[in-house]
Amino acid sequence: MRAIERGILAAVLVSAGVATRSPGQAKYPDVKLSGRLQEQFFYFANDAYAPEVGTPSNFLIRRARIEARGQISENVSLYVQPSFEGGRRSGLRLRDAYIDVRLGQEEGPTAVYLRGGQEKRPFSRYELTSSNNLPSIERGAGQGLPGRATNNLFEGAGFLSHDVGASLRVEHELAGARMVTLKLGVYNGQGESLNDVNGRKSVGARGTVAVSPKIDLGASWFAHEGIVTVDGVPDSAFTNNAFDIDAQYGKPGDQGPFALAEYLQGTDATALNARMRGFQVVAAYNVPVEGPVSWLSAVEPALRVDLADPNTDLEDDGVTTVTAVVGFYLSSRAWLRVAYERQGFQADGSDDVSGIRSMLAVNF
Numbered sequence: 001m002r003a004i005e006r007g008i009l010a011a012v013l014v015s016a017g018v019a020t021r022s023p024g025q026a027k028y029p030d031v032k033l034s035g036r037l038q039e040q041f042f043y044f045a046n047d048a049y050a051p052e053v054g055t056p057s058n059f060l061i062r063r064a065r066i067e068a069r070g071q072i073s074e075n076v077s078l079y080v081q082p083s084f085e086g087g088r089r090s091g092l093r094l095r096d097a098y099i100d101v102r103l104g105q106e107e108g109p110t111a112v113y114l115r116g117g118q119e120k121r122p123f124s125r126y127e128l129t130s131s132n133n134l135p136s137i138e139r140g141a142g143q144g145l146p147g148r149a150t151n152n153l154f155e156g157a158g159f160l161s162h163d164v165g166a167s168l169r170v171e172h173e174l175a176g177a178r179m180v181t182l183k184l185g186v187y188n189g190q191g192e193s194l195n196d197v198n199g200r201k202s203v204g205a206r207g208t209v210a211v212s213p214k215i216d217l218g219a220s221w222f223a224h225e226g227i228v229t230v231d232g233v234p235d236s237a238f239t240n241n242a243f244d245i246d247a248q249y250g251k252p253g254d255q256g257p258f259a260l261a262e263y264l265q266g267t268d269a270t271a272l273n274a275r276m277r278g279f280q281v282v283a284a285y286n287v288p289v290e291g292p293v294s295w296l297s298a299v300e301p302a303l304r305v306d307l308a309d310p311n312t313d314l315e316d317d318g319v320t321t322v323t324a325v326v327g328f329y330l331s332s333r334a335w336l337r338v339a340y341e342r343q344g345f346q347a348d349g350s351d352d353v354s355g356i357r358s359m360l361a362v363n364f
Helices: 003-019 047-053 150-156
Strands: 030-044 057-071 076-084 092-103 110-120 162-173 179-187 202-210 215-230 233-249 256-267 275-288 298-309 319-331 334-345 353-363
Touching (some): 150 275, 150 298, 275 319
Antiparallel strands (some): 030 353, 110 162, 179 202, 215 233, 256 275, 298 319
């Protein structure tokens, strides 16, 4: 096992030891363990894209995560999340790993936090929505489909997913327990657990406001720096930019309706700096089940529509991904989802891909 993997496991075991501290001891540190396990199966008629997507069917451990969340002192907290995932050359990876420091006292409507470590870049509402309970099973195309959905495009361009850096977050409470949040982050720009490759940094900002107890609006901007090669010469000053606007109604898994919509636009991480854009909407309706079926607590139909365009200057490269899902809640922390997915391509002569995807998941 590599040194980083041994380090991750050691951190989790130490956290587990702290978490079992007896009630009579000091309040700090106070560390709690939780986690999630998600197993997925898919079958797609994807022979036309076999070199890109691999086998048409597969069982895989999509996520197996142990999370350590703790309060080290009144103003200092931590979060560590290693992940064991199937289908990777190394099944163990480090996802979130950061320290939060609250600047100032707890009293008052405004709080300021400094964070250092590895976290998700502050971009895209659906990317920032926890994978604990995604109505559409996947944010992007997912294994088995060509990776050309909106989430895939913007992650590949360096705007989404995890990065190493530091951020400052301001939270202000409005009347009715509604929140306004502003966040500014500076990152290496290379992605999960990777060192920087030049002397420049990527910068992102995000703001959200709850306009009602159910409705939340947001917007993000991100400037991703990197190195591209132009005419055989490396360009270390390369930067591509993106923005998104988004809205959400309700929360995933809550009784009744949930909906999320966002529009994303930016340029890709190539010397061409091609303009790309995406639009995705996810809607679900959670219906509690009452009666003699003791193993079923709720049923949740959901629909996702994703429109992705990797280059707006071309007229035949758009991709549409549609996911129709039925979720069966075995409890508030366990569920089975079964989905029919279809991915259609605008280019003439391109074959569509369709099939089924399912996920059995628990949170603990």
